[in-house]
Each structure stands twice: as C-alpha cells, then as structure tokens.
Amino acid sequence: MIKNVYIYLVLFATLMMTIGGSVAAFMAVADIVAPTPYYQSFEEYKRFGGPGFEKSPEQPAEKLTEEELRISYDMMVNSQKENEIERAKNNLVKSFGWIIIPLPIFIYFQRRLNRNSSTKE
Numbered sequence: 153m154i155k156n157v158y159i160y161l162v163l164f165a166t167l168m169m170t171i172g173g174s175v176a177a178f179m180a181v182a183d184i185v186a187p188t189p190y191y192q193s194f195e196e197y198k199r200f201g202g203p204g205f206e207k208s209p210e211q212p213a214e215k216l217t218e219e220e221l222r223i224s225y226d227m228m229v230n231s232q233k234e235n236e237i238e239r240a241k242n243n244l245v246k247s248f249g250w251i252i253i254p255l256p257i258f259i260y261f262q263r264r265l266n267r268n269s270s271t272k273e
Contacts, residue, residue: 159265166258173250180247183240190229197225 198221216224 156265156268159261159268162261163258163265166254166261169254170251170258173247173254176250177244177247180240180244184237184244187233187236187240190232194222194225197221197228 198218
C-alpha cells in the first residue's frame with residue numbers, strides 16, 4: 153500500500169515537472185518567434201534618453217541630427233531585440249532540462265506500476 157502511494161507520488165511529481173517544462177519551452181519558443189517589442193518610442197528616446205541628452209550641467213551634450221538619432225534608436229531597438237531572443241534561447245535550453253530529466257524517471261516508475269498491477273492479478 154505505502155509502496156503504491158510512493159510510486160503515485162513520484163509519478164505525479166515527475167509528470168508536473170514535465171508539463172511545467174513543456175509550457176516553459178512553448179513560451180520560450182514564442183519569445184524567439186515574436187520577441188517583446190521595445191517599449192520606448194522614438195519621440196521619448198529623442199526627448200529623454202538619446203545620446204544627445206545632457207548627462208551633467210558641466211558637460212553639455214553634443215546635438216545630433218534627427219537622422220543620427222534615428223540610426224542610434226534603431227540600433228538600440230535591434231540590440232534589445234537580439235538580447236530578448238538570446239534570453240529566450242537560454243530559457244528554452246533550461247526548459248528542456250525540466251522535460252528531459254524527469255521523463256525517464258516517470259517512464260521507469262510507470263513501468264514499475266504496470267508490473268506491480270499485473271503481478272497482483
């Protein structure tokens with residue numbers, strides 16, 4: 153009786169780990185396919201956080217043209233997008249660990265449960 157409860161608990165835990173890893177893997181693939189868009193608009197970048205923004209009163213910032221600001225903004229957006237994709241790839245690898253590690257344990261205990269139930273009959 154206690155042995156069967158233990159087997160069922162192991163099966164439940166490993167199944168939940170595998171399902172959680174599968175969901176996380178799906179979300180990582182979704183982030184690779186469609187990464188989160190950058191949140192700052194070009195107007196906000198130009199007004200508040202662009203390279204022409206003054207860092208301190210002693211050092212006045214150089215004024216960049218609209219075209220230079222746009223190029224700088226586009227480079228920053230592309231860099232952010234690449235970082236999001238790399239982060240999603242890293243999460244995908246980690247998620248596969250949550251699938252690959254508990255799956256053999258689940259299969260082993262499932263076979264053991266089937267073997268125990270067939271010997272009782």
